[in-house]
Amino acid sequence: MAKVLMKGNEAVGAAAIEAGCKFFFGYPITPQNEIPEYMSRELPKVGGMFVQAESEIAAINMVYGAAGAGARVMTSSSSPGISLKQEGISYIAGAELPCVIVNMMRGGPGLGGIQPSQTDYFQATRGGGNGDYRLLVLAPADVQELVDLVIEGFDLADEYRNPVMILGDGMIGQMMEPVEFKEREKSFLPSKAWATTGTNGNRKPNIINSLYLNAEDLEKHNTNLQAKYKKMREKEVRVESYKIEDADIVISAYGTTARIAKTAIAKLEKEGYKVGLIRPISLFPYPYEEFNKIKDDCKGVLTVEMNTGQMIDDVKLALNGRIPAYFYGRTGGMVPTPEEIVEKVKEIYGGEK
Amino acid sequence: MAVVFEKTRGLTDVSTHYCPGCTHGIIHRLVAESLVELGVLDKSIGIAPVGCAVLAYNYFNCDMQEAAHGRAPAVATGVKRVNPDNFVFTYQGDGDLASIGTAEIVHAAHRGEKISTIFVNNAIYGMTGGQMAPTTLIGQKATTAPYGRDESLTGRPIRISEMLATIDGAKFVERVTVTTPAQIRKAKKAIKECFKIQIEGKGFGIVEVLSTCPTNWGYTPVEAIKWLEKNMIPYYPLGNFKKPEEGR
Ligand SMILES: Cc1ncc(C[n+]2csc(CCOP(=O)(O)OP(=O)(O)O)c2C)c(N)n1
Ligand code: SF4
Numbered sequence: 001m002a003k004v005l006m007k008g009n010e011a012v013g014a015a016a017i018e019a020g021c022k023f024f025f026g027y028p029i030t031p032q033n034e035i036p037e038y039m040s041r042e043l044p045k046v047g048g049m050f051v052q053a054e055s056e057i058a059a060i061n062m063v064y065g066a067a068g069a070g071a072r073v074m075t076s077s078s079s080p081g082i083s084l085k086q087e088g089i090s091y092i093a094g095a096e097l098p099c100v101i102v103n104m105m106r107g108g109p110g111l112g113g114i115q116p117s118q119t120d121y122f123q124a125t126r127g128g129g130n131g132d133y134r135l136l137v138l139a140p141a142d143v144q145e146l147v148d149l150v151i152e153g154f155d156l157a158d159e160y161r162n163p164v165m166i167l168g169d170g171m172i173g174q175m176m177e178p179v180e181f182k183e184r185e186k187s188f189l190p191s192k193a194w195a196t197t198g199t200n201g202n203r204k205p206n207i208i209n210s211l212y213l214n215a216e217d218l219e220k221h222n223t224n225l226q227a228k229y230k231k232m233r234e235k236e237v238r239v240e241s242y243k244i245e246d247a248d249i250v251i252s253a254y255g256t257t258a259r260i261a262k263t264a265i266a267k268l269e270k271e272g273y274k275v276g277l278i279r280p281i282s283l284f285p286y287p288y289e290e291f292n293k294i295k296d297d298c299k300g301v302l303t304v305e306m307n308t309g310q311m312i313d314d315v316k317l318a319l320n321g322r323i324p325a326y327f328y329g330r331t332g333g334m335v336p337t338p339e340e341i342v343e344k345v346k347e348i349y350g351g352e353k
Numbered sequence: 354m355a356v357v358f359e360k361t362r363g364l365t366d367v368s369t370h371y372c373p374g375c376t377h378g379i380i381h382r383l384v385a386e387s388l389v390e391l392g393v394l395d396k397s398i399g400i401a402p403v404g405c406a407v408l409a410y411n412y413f414n415c416d417m418q419e420a421a422h423g424r425a426p427a428v429a430t431g432v433k434r435v436n437p438d439n440f441v442f443t444y445q446g447d448g449d450l451a452s453i454g455t456a457e458i459v460h461a462a463h464r465g466e467k468i469s470t471i472f473v474n475n476a477i478y479g480m481t482g483g484q485m486a487p488t489t490l491i492g493q494k495a496t497t498a499p500y501g502r503d504e505s506l507t508g509r510p511i512r513i514s515e516m517l518a519t520i521d522g523a524k525f526v527e528r529v530t531v532t533t534p535a536q537i538r539k540a541k542k543a544i545k546e547c548f549k550i551q552i553e554g555k556g557f558g559i560v561e562v563l564s565t566c567p568t569n570w571g572y573t574p575v576e577a578i579k580w581l582e583k584n585m586i587p588y589y590p591l592g593n594f595k596k597p598e599e600g601r
Contacts, residue, residue, distance in 0.1 A: 065433075068428070205415050
């Protein structure tokens with residue numbers, strides 16, 4: 001298919017519809033408004049529906065109801081809105097319902113700002129709502145990947161009966177790039193015998209629920225959830241690596257900052273430095289094992305983020321003290337420049353090459 | 354022999370957990386009977402609240418979804434929008450609907466969401482042990498209003514039916530109670546009328562049922578009924594606040 005020039009946020013909407021998403025419930029917040037705007041315009045044309053909810057809390061609970069009723073459904077928001085959605089996300093994870101949630105992150109805490117950030121890494125990968133649950137968290141670095149991951153996200157959500165979060169930021173949502181909707185096999189659409197669609201008098205009632213008053217039952221439910229997350233850890237790790245085996249320094253970054261890191265690496269290579277890159281695409285499950293490929297005498301792994309240091313915790317877990325970990329981050333909506341990263345890498349080299 | 358009375362198919366065989374004398378049980382039966390009599394049980398999706406009726410999903414003999422505290426109307430919206438041919442109802446307490454979930458119920462009504470709500474008003478938080486509700490009467494004691502509800506501190510009890518009746522999207526609003534056989538019959542009639550509004554695709558309907566909580570009010574079941582009649586009905590008058598005009 002031909003390439004089309006699309007804004008990230010609109011590409012999210014187009015990809016969702018391509019994946020068979022028929023329902024979208026949302027509430028406006030910058031910098032992701034083009035998503036609900038796109039969905040309100042395009043969903044009615046494919047027999048779907050957009051409803052602007054009264055709040056993010058209502059929106060995510062509409063998603064819960066629609067997912068429980070068996071639909072492919074999506075919502076999107078940005079940081080403060082995602083905070084409000086956490087209640088519903090926890091219930092959706094607890095009730096094991098499939099849906100796609102897009103977070104185009106902006107700076108915080110609180111009302112923060114409207115510029116891009118990566119400050120919700122902990123919230124996305126560790127929970128944010130109550131309880132011991134995980135989302136599949138996918139972090140695209142360009143608009144094409146955004147499209148691909150949204151489409152794949154719907155399949156993964158159905159396969160695991162689990163919410164999938166697409167973790168982008170204001171930068172990726174706002175930038176325009178050519179994208180291609182690749183020919184692909186029709187989405188994997190499993191039958192949803194568990195959905196609440198009415199018994200028609202033919203079967204026992206289906207119940208969508210996350211309440212287990214009996215402690216043993218709740219423990220068993222959690223054990224089952226953990227087994228599911230273990231399967232995700234085994235099967236769903238996604239990572240892009242570049243020249244890590246013989247790198248003197250490895251940069252670790254995801255999403256927007258990974259793009260900038262690539263520019264920095266190109267500059268450094270021209271000057272003769274050997275710098276590799278580990279770009280996690282899935283943030284949960286995290287590609288811990290990729291870091292084992294880095295040689296023991298590597299001078300350090302530099303984590304670059306648009307926050308004050310969140311993913312570096314995972315990098316440190318992966319390195320387990322074997323190699324020194326360094327951090328460079330900007331926050332508040334400031335985006336690290338390639339030059340800043342180059343300088344930081346040279347600092348770690350300590351003058352020698 | 355002719356069968357004069359039998360348990361409705363609208364309820365499962367699971368015994369309810371409600372306290373002796375609690376009218377939640379009667380209200381369940383009226384809802385279940387109505388679903389069966391209107392022929393919609395097999396295409397019904399019920400949304401259970403957080404509160405004493407949290408386990409309602411075990412009692413109604415139809416598909417059920419359990420919702421977060423107060424969010425049942427939003428969950429019902431999602432269900433109904435996906436499958437408009439399903440009959441979708443929420444069953445909610447006063448803490449659930451009139452406190453944490455006020456935004457959700459007001460906006461579901463406002464959108465004219467084609468769902469039906471059974472609103473059980475017992476003027477207290479039953480499940481969590483008798484704390485004050487937005488519907489608790491002035492002077493009524495609750496564990497978080499140990500000196501009796503004080504208007505200057507927490508305002509006056511909220512009248513949900515009167516408020517929702519002002520919203521265009523709400524097509525049917527009635528307040529009933531279940532204190533006597535005659536009242537129970539009236540309540541059933543209201544519930545069926547309310548459900549018909551959804552079946553006919555007219556919009557949002559709600560029946561508020563004044564209910565007892567003998568356990569947390571600290572009365573016997575009989576005293577609780579008397580207390581409800583003497584104190585709640587004067588403040589929460591029974592009657593229909595809104596229904597579609599004839600022929601519309
Ligand atoms: C977010 C959240 N806040 C608080 C609670 C605790 N909680 C459970 S039931 C309840 C009160 C329910 O009262 P009501 O809706 O009046 O129903 P009743 O128990 O009286 O039937 C509360 C506050 C909760 N489960 N979730
Ligand atoms: S606590 Fe009150 S409302 Fe709850 S079941 Fe007991 S009597 Fe009924």
